[in-house]
Structure formats: structure tokens, C-alpha cells
Amino acid sequence: MTSELSVPALAVESLVVHFPARHGPPVRAVDGVSFSVAERETLGLVGESGCGKSTVANAVVGLVRPTRGEVRVAGTPIAGATTHTLRAIRAKAQMVFQDLATSLNPRMTVGAAIGEPLLVRGLARGRALEARVAALLSEVGLRPEHASRYPHQFSGGQRQRIVIARALALRPTLLVCDEPVSALDVSVRAQILNLFVELQQSHAMACLFVSHDLAVVRHVCDRVAVMYLGHLVELAPRDALYATPRHPYTRALLAAAPEPDPELQRAKPRVPLQGEIPSPAAPPPGCVFHTRCPMAVARCREEVPIWRPLGETMVACHRAEESPA
Amino acid sequence: MAAALEVSGLTLAIGGVNVVDGVAFSVAPGEVMALVGESGCGKSITALALMQLLPGPVRRTAGRILLEGEDVTSLPERRMRQLRGRRISMIFQEPQAALDPLSPVGAQVSEASGLAGGEAREAVHRMLTEVGIADPLRRIDQYPFELSGGMCQRVMIASALIGRPAVLVADEPTTALDVTIQAQILDLLRRLAAERGTAIVLITHDMGVVADIAERVAVMYAGRIAEIGSTTAVFARPRHPYTALLLAAIPRLADVPKSRLAVIEGSVPQPAEYGPGCRFAGRCPFADAHCAAEPPPLRETEEGHSVACWHTERLA
Numbered sequence: 026m027t028s029e030l031s032v033p034a035l036a037v038e039s040l041v042v043h044f045p046a047r048h049g050p051p052v053r054a055v056d057g058v059s060f061s062v063a064e065r066e067t068l069g070l071v072g073e074s075g076c077g078k079s080t081v082a083n084a085v086v087g088l089v090r091p092t093r094g095e096v097r098v099a100g101t102p103i104a105g106a107t108t109h110t111l112r113a114i115r116a117k118a119q120m121v122f123q124d125l126a127t128s129l130n131p132r133m134t135v136g137a138a139i140g141e142p143l144l145v146r147g148l149a150r151g152r153a154l155e156a157r158v159a160a161l162l163s164e165v166g167l168r169p170e171h172a173s174r175y176p177h178q179f180s181g182g183q184r185q186r187i188v189i190a191r192a193l194a195l196r197p198t199l200l201v202c203d204e205p206v207s208a209l210d211v212s213v214r215a216q217i218l219n220l221f222v223e224l225q226q227s228h229a230m231a232c233l234f235v236s237h238d239l240a241v242v243r244h245v246c247d248r249v250a251v252m253y254l255g256h257l258v259e260l261a262p263r264d265a266l267y268a269t270p271r272h273p274y275t276r277a278l279l280a281a282a283p284e285p286d287p288e289l290q291r292a293k294p295r296v297p298l299q300g301e302i303p304s305p306a307a308p309p310p311g312c313v314f315h316t317r318c319p320m321a322v323a324r325c326r327e328e329v330p331i332w333r334p335l336g337e338t339m340v341a342c343h344r345a346e347e348s349p350a
Numbered sequence: 351m352a353a354a355l356e357v358s359g360l361t362l363a364i365g366g367v368n369v370v371d372g373v374a375f376s377v378a379p380g381e382v383m384a385l386v387g388e389s390g391c392g393k394s395i396t397a398l399a400l401m402q403l404l405p406g407p408v409r410r411t412a413g414r415i416l417l418e419g420e421d422v423t424s425l426p427e428r429r430m431r432q433l434r435g436r437r438i439s440m441i442f443q444e445p446q447a448a449l450d451p452l453s454p455v456g457a458q459v460s461e462a463s464g465l466a467g468g469e470a471r472e473a474v475h476r477m478l479t480e481v482g483i484a485d486p487l488r489r490i491d492q493y494p495f496e497l498s499g500g501m502c503q504r505v506m507i508a509s510a511l512i513g514r515p516a517v518l519v520a521d522e523p524t525t526a527l528d529v530t531i532q533a534q535i536l537d538l539l540r541r542l543a544a545e546r547g548t549a550i551v552l553i554t555h556d557m558g559v560v561a562d563i564a565e566r567v568a569v570m571y572a573g574r575i576a577e578i579g580s581t582t583a584v585f586a587r588p589r590h591p592y593t594a595l596l597l598a599a600i601p602r603l604a605d606v607p608k609s610r611l612a613v614i615e616g617s618v619p620q621p622a623e624y625g626p627g628c629r630f631a632g633r634c635p636f637a638d639a640h641c642a643a644e645p646p647p648l649r650e651t652e653e654g655h656s657v658a659c660w661h662t663e664r665l666a
Contacts, residue, residue, distance in 0.1 A: 073528035180617040210388035210555065210618070215599035215611035222608045237529065244601035245608065263607060281533040283558030285600050287581045290561040297533040301498045 032100040033061040034199045034231030035085060035118075040094035042080050052306045054080040056255035057094070059332070062199070067225060067232040069246030069263075071239060071278070075302055076252040078235045082203045085233060086120045087111060099198055116146065119192035123204035125184045129176040135162075136172025139191045146195070161190040164227075166220055182213035186220065193228065200232045206241060214241075221245055239282045243267055251275045254313040255305055261338035271340040273320050276349055312343065320344050352419065354379045354516045354549035355400070355438075360413035362392070362399055362573075367621040369408070370396055370573045374648075375566075377549040379516065382540070384552045384564035384581070388596075390618050392573040393553045397521045400551065401440050402430045418516050435462045439510035443522040445502035449494040455502075456490030459509040477508040482538055500531035504538070511542060518542075521553040536563050557600055561585060566654075569593045572619055572629035575648060579655030589657040589665050592630050628660070636661040 042055040055077040062068045070078045083089040085096055087103050096103045098118045101110060122128050129138055140158045143149045149157050159169035165186040176184055185205065192200060205221075206214045222245060225232065236242050242249055243263060250260040251274065259272040270276045277298040284290045300317045303309055309316050315325040322344070330341045353376040362370035370392040377383040385393040398404050400415060402422060415422050417437055422430060434440075439462075442448040450458055459477060460470040471490070478486035481504040494502055503523060510518055520539065524532035540563055543550050552564055560567050560581060568578040569590065577590040588594040598612030616633045623632075627644050631637040641660055648658045651666075659665075 073530065182617060211557070211596055212388060212599050212614035213617060215601075216613050218601065219610055219613060222610070225608075239529075240601045240603055243603060243607055244605065244611075267603060277530060279603075281529045282603070283532075283536075283556070283562040284603060285557035285561050285585070285597060286602070287561040287585050289604075290558070295537065297537055298530040301500060301531070302528070 031064060033097075034064050034066070034099055035062040035233060036095075036097040036100075037061065037081070037085065038095045038097075040081065040084060040096065041092045042077070042084055042089055043092045046306060050306050053255050053308060054305055055084070056308070058252070058255075058257050059094075060250055060257065060260055062231045062233055064198070064231055065225075065229055066248065067234055067246045069242035069249040070233060070235045070252060071237060071242050071249060072252035073237060073278075073302060075254075075305060077255045077305070078252050079203050081252070082120070082201050082233060082235045085199075086118050086201050087115065088120075116142075116195045117197050118199040118201060119195065119197040121185075121188055121192050121200065121202045121205045123207050125181055125188065125208060128188045129184060131176055134173055134175055135179070135187050138176075139172070139187065139194055142191065142194045148195075157194070161194055164193065164224075165190045166216075180213070181209055182216055185209065185217050189217075189220070189224070193224070196228075198230060200230055201235075202232060203235045204237070205234075207236065207238070218244060239267075239278060251278065254302065254308055256313055256341065257332065257339075258314065258342065259338060259340045261340075265337045269338075271335055271338050271345045272314075272342050273318050273344075273349065274314050277317075277319075312341070320347070320349070353377060353416070354381075354418060355551065356414075356416040357396075357400070358414050358416075360396065360399060360415065361411050362395055362404065363409050363411045364407050364621065367624060368411070368573060369621050370399070373413070373568075373570075373573075373575055375568050375575070375578060377517065377551055377566075379549050380543050380547040381566065382543055382550045382552055382564045384554055384560040384567040385570055386554055386557065386560050386567055387570035388555060388618055390572070390620075391570040393570050394521055396570075397440065397519050397551065397553050400517075400519050401434065401438065402427070403440075435510070435515065436464075436513040437515050438517040438519065439513065439515040440519040440521065441503070441506045441510050441523050444526050445499060445506045446494055448506055449502055451494055454491050454493055455497065455505045459505060459512055462509040463512045473512060474508075477512045478505070481505075481508045481511075481542075482534070483508070498531075499527055500534060503527065503531075503535055507535075507538065507542070511546065511548065514546070515548065517549045517551065519551045519553070522555070523552070524559060525554070525556070532559075539563060557585075557597065569596070572624065573621070574629060574645070574658060576630065576659070577655075577657045578648070579652075583652070583655045587655075589651050589655065589662045590630075590659045591634050591636055591661070591665065594665055628658070636664055 038059050040058045043051040043053050045051050072078045084091050098114045136158045140154050206217050248262050249266045251258050253274050259275045298317050311327045312325045312330050315321040330343045332341045356376040358374045360373040387393050456474050459474045463473050475486050483489050483504050524535050564581050567581045567584050569576045571592050577593045595612050595614045614633050627642040631641040646658045646660045648656045650656045
């Protein structure tokens with residue numbers, strides 16, 4: 026997707042984020058992650074809790090300082106940027122969080138919340154601001170008169186629409202969504218996913234979509250990256266990843282995700298992954314997945330697999346060419 | 351076979367509003383029965399009613415709960431306390447929050463066994479092994495904070511089942527867990543139901559979990575059962591518009607990506623907004639004046655499959 030001529034909307038290179046611990050070694054939340062997101066592309070980032078996916082998202086918008094490595098938004102590096110540049114980058118890269126209860130100020134009207142980024146940057150005020158807020162509200166499926174109400178007067182799904190409208194206010198080139206639909210009920214989640222697909226088409230916007238839900242990621246993303254214990258294990262175009270997963274962890278995730286279809290679900294081969302996710306403060310040597318991998322051999326315990334291309338896929342596995350065990 | 355649990359006409363009220371209204375279902379020994387629905391549908395409060403653990407403002411105004419034939423709604427609390435853990439047990443969504451942080455996990459499992467000394471320790475060891483805890487002799491003396499979420503859920507299942515109850519009420523037992531750990535716990539529950547003959551009432555919002563483990567399912571909406579039947583029938587031929595739309599609103603691995611998902615307009619009504627008729631009427635594409643005026647009774651459309659809808663034939 027990324028041509029050599031165009032600058033990607035987001036480039037993450039050898040990103041490392043370690044959090045110091047009071048006792049013992051640091052938590053290696055992200056341990057050398059590289060990927061890029063092209064203009065207008067949506068990249069899904071999936072993995073289980075503690076894999077580092079939210080830390081990547083936070084590092085991309087500058088909420089977490091990288092220990093090493095580089096993050097560039099539309100070509101501009103975030104680390105080491107001046108306050109002025111950082112302000113400009115933050116206008117281009119906006120974030121939508123999972124927790125709706127804490128994403129909006131309960132004492133601010135919805136109109137004020139959506140208009141605030143425009144106001145503080147001096148982009149609009151008065152009537153022009155009102156008109157812009159009204160347009161944003163309609164864009165996310167709400168009504169202009171909702172501007173004068175407070176967050177508690179809205180349902181969960183409506184609040185997520187408000188948060189999305191606020192994120193769109195500055196016309197970002199990159200939207201970072203951290204589990205944007207995980208707190209929503211099924212019927213409401215469908216509304217927000219439909220809205221998201223509409224916005225992908227109407228806005229020339231790239232998106233980093235962080236989620237633990239493989240079916241949701243498949244529904245909205247063009248390419249998908251799978252993370253495990255601070256590392257990317259696989260990154261591929263959507264159809265390739267779901268049809269021919271190359272990493273044993275990707276296969277395990279797909280096998281474990283329960284399908285809402287009793288016949289399909291019960292016909293699935295049952296090979297639940299054994300054991301638990303190791304601590305990111307003491308990751309295993311060699312391949313980080315070897316302690317749970319059904320295909321692990323001696324080499325996997327000793328040698329870190331390199332991140333390499335295999336057809337359209339990027340994968341980090343010594344045995345990626347082999348058929349599943 | 352006689353039902354392990356039979357609930358009929360269960361009605362729970364807060365103030366003057368029936369937040370659970372005439373709920374009825376039964377579960378056979380060894381069977382997994384799911385109560386599925388979105389937030390506010392009344393599934394968790396139904397679970398607490400089964401345990402006779404309703405919080406203060408909720409009152410049971412009608413209905414019976416037969417546990418192996420005995421109506422527990424009329425039992426005094428003193429007697430009920432003897433049944434919990436021995437005839438009916440419950441596990442919760444957040445295992446780490448449900449366990450006592452100051453007590454070793456072995457002691458917590460042992461407390462539920464009613465045994466003491468070496469006999470208790472042996473029983474706990476056997477039970478921890480049965481729920482798949484590796485190295486149980488070391489784990490027995492550890493505290494919940496030393497265990498992962500999946501391991502804590504296994505401990506909670508062990509303490510719920512050590513008294514060999516006939517019924518296990520599992521309220522979102524895998525919702526706080528990662529998908530690979532969820533698969534392990536669902537396999538465990540399935541095996542325990544089959545091997546021990548435990549009847550399981552599974553409370554969940556996740557249609558994937560229902561499809562995986564439940565033999566029968568009751569779809570709840572705003573305090574009432576909209577549809578109840580075998581999981582295969584309800585998923586293959588949903589006869590209530592809510593069930594049909596809910597199933598069509600879930601993105602699936604076989605769908606066309608970025609295609610439009612079915613939408614149920616609006617959101618779940620608050621109890622104060624419940625009208626006299628069908629509680630789904632405000633969001634239902636088939637609703638008419640009759641639906642708004644009179645609640646549809648649960649009627650059998652085929653053997654073992656019942657639906658509460660005036661317009662169910664439009665989905666046939």
C-alpha cells in the first residue's frame with residue numbers, strides 16, 4: 026500500500042517502551058515494533074491484554090515517551106519535537122478511547138467539548154464555531170440541538186459518537202482508536218462500526234485501530250498486525266491474515282475467538298492454547314511465544330526470530346513456512 | 351429427567367417497576383442453559399434471585415424457583431445459607447475481585463467444602479487438579495494476587511463446585527478474560543457439566559460464547575424472555591425480531607468486510623420508560639398499535655422453541 030513516493034500517515038520504527046519498576050527489571054511493554062500506516066488506510070492492531078497494543082497507541086499520539094525508536098506522523102518525528110511542532114502533530118493525530126465515562130468532561134456541554142479544539146487553536150469562534158459543531162454532530166449521526174446538552178444525557182453509543190465528533194473537529198490525517206467499541210452493547214456497537222466505515226469513506230484519514238476482537242478488526246481494517254508480549258508477530262493484508270495466518274499465535278487467536286454460529290463453532294478443531302501469558306517484566310528468551318507455542322522446537326527457545334517477509338505477510342517465526350501442528 | 355432448576359413466573363420489582371417480568375426456564379442436570387442479552391436486560395439480577403441474594407431495593411413479587419424440586423423462595427435465610435455451595439453455587443465476572451485477597455486460595459476452596467484438616471486439604475488438592483490448576487500443591491498456599499485472572503477463575507470454579515452443587519450459576523465467567531484463556535475456561539465448564547452432571551446457568555452478553563457452550567438459550571430484553579429454545583434452532587431460525595437483528599448486528603469472520611451491519615435503532619429503554627405493551631416495540635421494525643398496547647405472551651412456535659412476539663410469523 027505504501028508507495029515509495031508518498032509519506033505514510035504514520036511510521037513507527039523500532040519502537041521500544043519500557044516502564045521502570047520499583048523493584049526488579051523494567052516492564053518491557055513494547056520491545057521493538059515497526060510498521061507504517063498509509064494515507065487513507067486502516068491498520069488493525071490486535072492482541073490480548075498486556076501485549077503492548079495500547080502502549081503503542083499512546084506512543085503514537087505522544088502520551089507515552091518512547092524509550093527508543095521513532096514515531097513519525099505524516100513525516101514529522103514526535104520524539105524530540107518542539108512544543109510548537111508537537112501541537113501541530115497533535116492536531117493531525119487524534120485519539121478515541123475505550124472508556125466513555127472518562128472521555129468527556131461531565132460539566133461541559135457537548136457543543137463546548139466538540140468545539141474546544143477549534144476554539145483553543147483559534148480556528149473558529151462565535152457563529153462559525155456553532156455551525157462547525159452542528160456539522161460535526163450531524164456527521165456522526167446526532168442532531169445540532171444536542172450541542173447544548175451534557176454528556177450524562179446521552180447513552181453510551183451516543184457518547185462514543187460525541188467523542189468521535191470531537192476527534193474529527195481538527196480534520197486529523199490520523200485517527201488512533203483504542204478499543205473504541207469494546208464497552209458497547211452489540212446493537213450499539215453495530216451502529217458505531219457502520220458510522221466508522223462511513224467516516225473512512227468520507228474523510229481522507231488514516232486510522233490505527235487497536236482492538237482485542239478479531240471479527241471487529243476484520244470488519245473495519247485493510248491490514249492487520251498481531252502483537253504478543255511487546256512484539257509484532259505477524260502483519261498482513263486483511264484477507265491474507267484471516268485466510269492464511271502464518272504465525273501459530275495468530276492461528277491460536279483465530280481458533281479461540283468464538284463464532285456466533287453453533288454449527289461452525291462446534292465443528293472447529295479444539296486446540297486451546299495452553300498456559301498463560303508470561304510477564305512482560307521477564308519475557309522468555311528466544312521467541313517470546315515459545316512457552317505456549319504448539320510448534321516450538323529447541324531453536325525457538327534460543328534464537329529470536331527475525332521480522333521477515335513471507336509473500337504479502339511480515340512474520341516473526343522460525344517455522345512460518347511449515348503447516349500448522 | 352427431573353429438572354435441576356425450574357424457574358416459573360419470576361418477577362422482580364424495583365419501586366413499582368417490574369425489572370424482571372415473568373421469567374421462566376428450566377435446566378436439566380448436566381445441561382448448559384444461557385441467559386443472553388444486552389446491559390439492563392435483567393440477566394444478572396435473575397442470577398442473584400436464583401441465589402436468593404437480591405440487593406436491598408429489589409423485591410421478588412411473584413414466581414417460584416424450584417431447586418431439585420424444592421421451592422427456595424419460601425426458605426428462611428438460615429436454611430438458604432446451608433444450600434448455597436452445596437445445592438447451588440455462583441461464580442462471577444471478575445475472579446480477582448470475588449476472591450478474598452487476604453486468604454490463601456486453598457483455604458477459600460476448603461471453606462466451601464465443609465471439611466476440615468487433612469481431609470479438607472486432600473479434597474482441595476483433588477478439586478484444584480480437576481479444574482486444571484498446574485502444580486496445585488504450590489498454588490494451594492498462594493494468595494489471589496499471585497495468580498493470573500484465568501487461574502483465579504479456576505479457583506472460583508473449584509470453590510463453587512467442591513460442595514457438589516446441582517446447579518452452578520455463572521455470571522459472565524469469561525468476560526474479563528482474554529480470548530485464549532476464555533477458550534480454556536469454556537472447555538473446563540463444558541467438561542465439568544458433562545462429568546459431574548452439574549446444571550449450568552450461564553449469564554452472558556456474548557453470542558459467540560452461547561454458540562460455543564450452551565445447549566439451550568433464553569434471549570432476554572428489558573426484563574422479559576423474548577425467545578427461548580435450543581441454541582441451534584434459535585441461531586438458525588430466530589423467531590423474534592430482536593434476536594434476528596442482534597444476530598445480524600455481529601461482525602463475523604465470514605462476512606464481507608466493511609459491509610453494513612444490521613442496526614437496531616435507538617437504545618435499550620430504561621425501566622421508567624417501559625410501556626404497557628411489548629418492551630421492544632419502540633425499536634422494532636414490525637411494531638404496530640397492538641404491540642404497544644399489549645405484551646405478547648411467550649408461545650411455542652415449534653417443539654421446545656418459544657417466542658414472545660405478535661408478529662413472529664413475519665420471520666418464518
